[in-house]
Amino acid sequence: MAPRLPVSLLALVVAGCAEPAPSSPAPAPVPIVATPAAHAVVDAPDRTPEDRALDAGRRPAELLTFLRARPGMHVGELMAGAGYTAELLARAVAPGGVVYAENPRVILGRSEGPWAARLATPAAKNIVRVDREVDDPFPPEAHDLDLVVVNLVYHDLVWLGVDRMRMNRTIFVALRHGGTYAVIDHSARPGTGLADVRTLHRIDEAVVRREVLSAGFVLLTGDSFLRNPSDTRDWNDSPEAAARRRGTSDCFALLFQKP
Numbered sequence: 001m002a003p004r005l006p007v008s009l010l011a012l013v014v015a016g017c018a019e020p021a022p023s024s025p026a027p028a029p030v031p032i033v034a035t036p037a038a039h040a041v042v043d044a045p046d047r048t049p050e051d052r053a054l055d056a057g058r059r060p061a062e063l064l065t066f067l068r069a070r071p072g073m074h075v076g077e078l079m080a081g082a083g084y085t086a087e088l089l090a091r092a093v094a095p096g097g098v099v100y101a102e103n104p105r106v107i108l109g110r111s112e113g114p115w116a117a118r119l120a121t122p123a124a125k126n127i128v129r130v131d132r133e134v135d136d137p138f139p140p141e142a143h144d145l146d147l148v149v150v151n152l153v154y155h156d157l158v159w160l161g162v163d164r165m166r167m168n169r170t171i172f173v174a175l176r177h178g179g180t181y182a183v184i185d186h187s188a189r190p191g192t193g194l195a196d197v198r199t200l201h202r203i204d205e206a207v208v209r210r211e212v213l214s215a216g217f218v219l220l221t222g223d224s225f226l227r228n229p230s231d232t233r234d235w236n237d238s239p240e241a242a243a244r245r246r247g248t249s250d251c252f253a254l255l256f257q258k259p
Contacts, residue, residue: 032225034061037070041091046123051084057247058084062225063151064092066253067182072096073146076174078137078167079153081107082114083124089149090127100145102130102137106160135163136170144176152251154185155203158194168215172258181217181256183208184226186249189233201238205252217256226251 038061063085069075069092080086080101090099103115108131118124130139134157138145148171150157157164171181188195188202196202209219231250235241 032062032065032223034065038062038064038092041088044091044123046121047087051087054084054247059225060088063184063253064088066223066225066255067092067147067149068180069093069147074098074100074142074144076100076102076138076142076145076148076171078102078134078148078150078171079104079107079156080115081153082111083118083127085149085151086127087118087121087123090124094126097126099127100130100138100142101127102132102134104133105131133162134160135166137167138170138174143174145174145179146176147180147182148175149182149184151182151184152186154183154208155197155201158203159198164211165215168212168217172216175258177258179258180220181212181258182254183212183256184251184253186237187231187233187252200234200236201241202233202249205254208252208254212254212256216258218259220255220257222255223253226253 041064042055042061067089069089071093072095073093074097075089075093077086077089077099080103083101086099086101090097093099103111108115115129119127119129128142130137130142132139157167168181175181185205185208186200186202188197188200188204190204190206192202193204193207196204213219228248228250231248233250235245237245237249
């Protein structure tokens with residue numbers, strides 16, 4: 001039986017950062033310079049008010065720039081939820097690109113309505129809906145991908161019991177040589193490992209690096225566009241619990257590459 005989805009994760013998915021030692025301080029934030037193309041995607045007049053309300057905390061223009069998203073790319077996203085990031089990617093890779101947006105049953109059971117509504121819009125015409133479990137996320141036709149994205153949900157994969165080694169190896173196989181794998185998530189305090197994945201909805205960056213590298217990837221780059229050095233990282237950043245602090249948690253953004 002699939003684990004019951006808590007309200008905190010539901011709100012996140014429906015609404016649709018050279019490896020330091022664990023004791024090393026977070027790097028000082030240096031804002032990424034978003035490209036004009038990324039700004040054009042974010043400023044599209046037909047984006048919904050609900051999506052725009054998330055932009056301040058998600059930094060979508062900087063995200064698309066960090067991901068190096070461009071027209072013609074074939075992209076996969078895991079745990080797409082109701083599709084906030086999937087739609088941004090779909091707009092960025094058009095024309096000629098495609099986004100395979102995966103959701104497992106535990107997500108689909110609660111986000112089906114808003115997800116189906118988004119898929120019916122013109123902006124989502126190059127999104128391929130993928131209903132599969134996360135440890136085997138892609139259909140056979142999704143191969144030689146340019147990019148795979150896991151945005152703000154890697155920590156959820158832990159407490160949901162996903163076989164992350166299998167998942168990361170499957171992503172490795174699905175990517176073309178030179179393709180990239182991006183993991184963005186809320187950072188836990190260094191050295192805490194997996195202790196905070198459910199209670200604080202955070203994960204130790206070192207764990208993500210270790211798990212992804214063990215699947216054969218190399219670390220291409222990290223970026224500080226979602227860093228917040230003033231975050232004490234001892235509070236729950238799930239949407240309801242965070243309240244007014246939502247969107248202010250320290251997040252890491254890592255870009256790995258298939259050699």
